[in-house]
Amino acid sequence: MTKTSSSRRSADDRLFRLGTGFFALLVVLLVAGIFYELFNHSRLSIAKFGFHFWRTTTWDPVAGQFGALPFIWGTLYSSFLALLISTPIALGIAIFLSELAPRALRTPLAFLTELLAAIPSIVYGLWGIFVLVPMVRQLEVHTPGWLKKIPLFSGPPLGVGMLSAGLILAVMVIPFTSSVAREVLRAVPSTQREAAYALGATRWEAIQAALRFGRTGIMGAIILGLGRAIGETMAVTMVIGNNPKISVSLYAAQHTMAAAIANEFTEADTDLYLSALIEIGLVLFVITLIVNALSRLLIWSVSREITAKARKPTVAETLPEPAA
Amino acid sequence: MRTVRFAALVLAALSLAATPARAQKIQINGAGATFPYPIYSKWFSEYNKLHPDVEINYQSIGSGGGIRQLTNQTVFFGATDGPMTEEQLQAAPGRILHFPTVLGGDVPVYNIPGVDAELKFTGKVLADIFLGKIAKWNDAAITSLNPGVKLPGLDITVCHRSDGSGTTYIWVDFLSKVSQEWKQKAGVATSVNWPVGIGGKGNEGVAGLVKQTPGSIGYVELVYALQNKIEYGSVQDMAGEFLRCSVDSVTAAAAAAAKVMPKDFRVSITNAPGKGVYPISSFTWLLLYESPKDKQRAKIVADFMKWALTDGQKYAKDLGYAPLPESVVALEMEALKRIKI
Numbered sequence: 328m329t330k331t332s333s334s335r336r337s338a339d340d341r342l343f344r345l346g347t348g349f350f351a352l353l354v355v356l357l358v359a360g361i362f363y364e365l366f367n368h369s370r371l372s373i374a375k376f377g378f379h380f381w382r383t384t385t386w387d388p389v390a391g392q393f394g395a396l397p398f399i400w401g402t403l404y405s406s407f408l409a410l411l412i413s414t415p416i417a418l419g420i421a422i423f424l425s426e427l428a429p430r431a432l433r434t435p436l437a438f439l440t441e442l443l444a445a446i447p448s449i450v451y452g453l454w455g456i457f458v459l460v461p462m463v464r465q466l467e468v469h470t471p472g473w474l475k476k477i478p479l480f481s482g483p484p485l486g487v488g489m490l491s492a493g494l495i496l497a498v499m500v501i502p503f504t505s506s507v508a509r510e511v512l513r514a515v516p517s518t519q520r521e522a523a524y525a526l527g528a529t530r531w532e533a534i535q536a537a538l539r540f541g542r543t544g545i546m547g548a549i550i551l552g553l554g555r556a557i558g559e560t561m562a563v564t565m566v567i568g569n570n571p572k573i574s575v576s577l578y579a580a581q582h583t584m585a586a587a588i589a590n591e592f593t594e595a596d597t598d599l600y601l602s603a604l605i606e607i608g609l610v611l612f613v614i615t616l617i618v619n620a621l622s623r624l625l626i627w628s629v630s631r632e633i634t635a636k637a638r639k640p641t642v643a644e645t646l647p648e649p650a651a
Numbered sequence: 652m653r654t655v656r657f658a659a660l661v662l663a664a665l666s667l668a669a670t671p672a673r674a675q676k677i678q679i680n681g682a683g684a685t686f687p688y689p690i691y692s693k694w695f696s697e698y699n700k701l702h703p704d705v706e707i708n709y710q711s712i713g714s715g716g717g718i719r720q721l722t723n724q725t726v727f728f729g730a731t732d733g734p735m736t737e738e739q740l741q742a743a744p745g746r747i748l749h750f751p752t753v754l755g756g757d758v759p760v761y762n763i764p765g766v767d768a769e770l771k772f773t774g775k776v777l778a779d780i781f782l783g784k785i786a787k788w789n790d791a792a793i794t795s796l797n798p799g800v801k802l803p804g805l806d807i808t809v810c811h812r813s814d815g816s817g818t819t820y821i822w823v824d825f826l827s828k829v830s831q832e833w834k835q836k837a838g839v840a841t842s843v844n845w846p847v848g849i850g851g852k853g854n855e856g857v858a859g860l861v862k863q864t865p866g867s868i869g870y871v872e873l874v875y876a877l878q879n880k881i882e883y884g885s886v887q888d889m890a891g892e893f894l895r896c897s898v899d900s901v902t903a904a905a906a907a908a909a910k911v912m913p914k915d916f917r918v919s920i921t922n923a924p925g926k927g928v929y930p931i932s933s934f935t936w937l938l939l940y941e942s943p944k945d946k947q948r949a950k951i952v953a954d955f956m957k958w959a960l961t962d963g964q965k966y967a968k969d970l971g972y973a974p975l976p977e978s979v980v981a982l983e984m985e986a987l988k989r990i991k992i
Contacts, residue, residue, distance in 0.1 A: 389838035569813030571848030593713025594815020594841040
């Protein structure tokens with residue numbers, strides 16, 4: 328190798344590093360820019376309501392009183408409800424497709440689940456209004472009286488409400504979670520499974536070993552779904568009932584942050600109203616950041632545990648621990 | 652590679668050649684209310700047929716957005732479903748004039764299993780339903796208005812708009828005129844703090860909720876109810892009669908208001924007095940600066956307005972809007988002269 332070519336190579340390397348570094352920086356700048364803009368345009372509302380904005384429940388454009396708590400509550404409630412419903416189903420799909428399904432079935436089934444992600448959310452919303460909501464209403468109508476006494480199932484049978492929103496979000500989230508989880512499971516080295524079988528593990532135990540091996544990735548898949556659920560707007564607003572009142576009931580009509588912005592932005596006629604809506608955007612931004620940071624921490628703590636174990640790698644440790 | 656370069660050259664040459672031709676076409680931009688969008692786009696395309704050199708673009712971004720863009724002078728004209736407030740007028744860099752263009756009305760729609768009859772409502776009853784004070788369909792206040800109709804003891808579910816809307820503005824404007832309590836508790840705006848009920852996005856959202864929820868009541872734009880053949884109830888007018896909303900009874904409301912029309916046309920015509928006057932009606936307005944900087948465009952827009960107020964009115968009925976009464980058109984023709992062109 329001549330000297331010139333090696334120096335040119337290092338110059339190329341530097342250029343490449345600078346180039347990619349610039350693109351990476353661009354993302355950071357973009358996020359900072361969004362934060363700045365949101366903050367800047369919500370100043371009026373921040374100055375007027377301060378921290379009260381986060382914890383008051385009145386949303387009255389006529390009186391100029393704005394509190395975002397019902398929207399924050401609705402967003403978190405619907406997203407975690409969706410996660411609760413979608414995670415077991417998505418993981419089931421992922422396990423079946425990567426471990427159990429006959430080879431001929433894998434590709435078409437994977438394709439079909441991923442197709443769910445390609446459906447526009449407005450179509451989900453329409454399906455929600457015409458198919459899901461009437462079904463949920465029937466469920467609500469036929470809820471036995473003793474169950475309705477529990478706050479979680481109280482309220483009139485409207486059909487629209489938190490349950491419908493959670494269900495529709497779950498359907499929308501499943502393809503994201505399942506396809507990432509499937510990739511993660513496929514990336515688990517086959518030696519892991521083979522070693523498990525060699526130790527006399529059953530098929531279920533071998534799958535458990537694979538799940539444990541890929542748990543950071545699977546957690547990442549779930550968090551990707553959460554991100555999708557928190558930001559979803561159209562489909563949710565069409566089935567949630569858009570009522571900014573806090574309730575623990577699954578049957579109650581509620582509201583979310585994204586839905587409020589989409590619904591009210593165009594007709595927000597006073598500066599304060601507009602500013603309050605933009606502050607909801609800011610709150611949504613901050614909450615997304617917090618949720619993502621927390622989940623990142625969770626992944627870190629799990630992966631550190633794994634690397635700590637990996638120092639003395641034994642196959643036995645990737646096997647499920649005996650039931651305590 | 653060569654062909655690509657050649658194609659690029661051709662494109663560049665074409666765009667250069669096209670520029671002078673396009674420069675002769677005058678484009679005028681407006682933005683605002685969504686409610687009059689169908690008739691406005693009809694008008695702009697018809698006007699364009701008469702004057703091929705004029706192209707008027709209208710973005711239906713909502714009344715609030717239209718007012719903001721007009722105030723910032725990013726559009727030449729605005730449009731709104733609720734008249735601008737004193738505060739908003741003060742914030743604008745110049746004097747803004749309101750011009751009513753067409754009218755719309757709101758109708759109550761409901762879904763009560765087993766009831767096909769056309770229900771009658773008074774303003775007071777509607778207000779009490781929307782306040783949550785009347786919670787069952789067999790409440791004496793409703794049954795006494797509708798003798799002969801067997802109403803079930805079903806819970807009433809109120810359905811309202813979740814998005815800010817001129818339709819809501821008309822509805823709550825009417826409710827606050829008939830109910831002091833509504834005025835104090837909720838008030839008048841394009842979106843309010845609803846005491847009860849669930850929200851649907853758009854007329855179609857409310858209609859969908861009502862259609863699917865047994866025992867529900869909501870309100871939609873007359874245009875929407877007519878086009879989708881939705882049955883609706885009648886409302887008591889100021890003369891004490893129960894009136895089904897129609898294009899004619901809405902126009903009658905404007906005619907009734909013409910006698911006491913303020914100079915700036917910023918008037919609410921809900922609950923207007925007189926016989927055969929539908930009480931839940933309103934104008935929708937086009938907004939123009941009194942002394943616009945761009946005189947050429949001002950001239951065109953003034954001419955367009957004259958056309959829309961006269962010849963243009965014939966398109967209103969087919970699209971479900973109520974045309975302006977002669978008396979209001981005459982007043983507006985006079986007012987158009989105030990625009991300094």
